[in-house]
Amino acid sequence: MGSNRFAGKVIVITGGAGGLGAAIAHEAGRQGASVAILDTNKDAIALLVSELKAAGITADGRAVDVRDGKAVTTAMNELAQSLSGIDILIAAAGGSLGTPRELDDITDEDLDLVLDVNVKGTYYCARAAIAHMKKRGGGSIVTFSSIGGRSASPVTGVPYAAAKAAILGLTRRLAKEVGLEKIRVNAIAPGLFLTDRLAGMFEKLSLVEREEVLSAIPLGRMPELRECVDPVLFLASDESSYITGAVLDVNGGRLMPN
Ligand SMILES: NC(=O)c1ccc[n+]([C@@H]2O[C@H](COP(=O)([O-])OP(=O)(O)OC[C@H]3O[C@@H](n4cnc5c(N)ncnc54)[C@H](O)[C@@H]3O)[C@@H](O)[C@H]2O)c1
Numbered sequence: 673m674g675s676n677r678f679a680g681k682v683i684v685i686t687g688g689a690g691g692l693g694a695a696i697a698h699e700a701g702r703q704g705a706s707v708a709i710l711d712t713n714k715d716a717i718a719l720l721v722s723e724l725k726a727a728g729i730t731a732d733g734r735a736v737d738v739r740d741g742k743a744v745t746t747a748m749n750e751l752a753q754s755l756s757g758i759d760i761l762i763a764a765a766g767g768s769l770g771t772p773r774e775l776d777d778i779t780d781e782d783l784d785l786v787l788d789v790n791v792k793g794t795y796y797c798a799r800a801a802i803a804h805m806k807k808r809g810g811g812s813i814v815t816f817s818s819i820g821g822r823s824a825s826p827v828t829g830v831p832y833a834a835a836k837a838a839i840l841g842l843t844r845r846l847a848k849e850v851g852l853e854k855i856r857v858n859a860i861a862p863g864l865f866l867t868d869r870l871a872g873m874f875e876k877l878s879l880v881e882r883e884e885v886l887s888a889i890p891l892g893r894m895p896e897l898r899e900c901v902d903p904v905l906f907l908a909s910d911e912s913s914y915i916t917g918a919v920l921d922v923n924g925g926r927l928m929p930n
Pocket residue numbers: 686687688689690691692693710711712713736737738739763764765766767768789793816817818819820861862863864865866867869870
């Protein structure tokens with residue numbers, strides 16, 4: 673992996689203080705990027721930004737709720753000012769956000785939360801970042817779908833499935849819209865990656881459900897975080913310069929769509 677692949681590039685990572693986001697932040701920085709973190713978790717942002725800086729990486733962050741379109745635009749403008757532009761957006765803020773899996777347990781508020789953070793949040797962040805990418809003459813956006821939006825997951829519920837499927841439509845239409853601006857938009861659809869949060873969720877599954885997940889993975893093992901980070905950074909980088917509107921499934925073969 674070229675260690676200076678992102679030299680001179682500014683990468684914004686939403687949900688950047690989370691499990692996958694922080695791993696992406698460290699690796700992008702290691703490969704030369706300046707890194708900006710957007711997340712709601714103020715303390716985690718502060719800790720991560722100081723870790724990145726200690727590793728010699730230019731970094732900044734803003735505490736913002738991606739459901740607030742105006743606040744997202746303001747934060748994105750401030751980060752573009754402080755880091756001299758935006759080249760790459762990794763829109764990782766999202767998840768099932770602690771909402772229940774079973775239909776009878778899901779409240780209307782749960783449904784709104786999952787759809788708003790994942791779908792509208794991705795939309796607002798992409799819209800705000802695109803304005804800056806146009807000024808740079810191009811860019812790359814990676815959105816976060818999920819195996820749970822590509823098929824019926826045993827782990828997450830209906831709102832998550834709907835939100836992560838919607839992100840694919842958003843990704844394709846956006847890719848069509850900004851292609852001539854040399855901005856590429858692709859989705860990553862990870863299988864189960866055991867970040868701290870998901871390790872807890874996985875442990876709570878019954879033995880049968882856990883076995884169902886593992887036995888359905890042709891590679892026969894759970895992945896390391898790096899195995900999601902590298903495909904995300906591939907889509908973010910010029911190595912994927914002729915790929916747009918695509919979805920990259922990263923699931924050990926658990927789902928093999930046509
Ligand atoms: N880990 C997996 O197995 C897996 C699988 C498929 C898809 N994904 C997707 O990958 C992305 C990252 O997942 P993760 O496992 O790192 O989750 P995570 O919970 O560790 O991180 C998510 C981050 O998003 C932030 N966030 C939540 N709501 C927000 C909001 N309204 N505004 C701004 N930030 C907000 C959280 O503070 C957290 O830091 C999510 O979109 C998730 O759905 C993860």
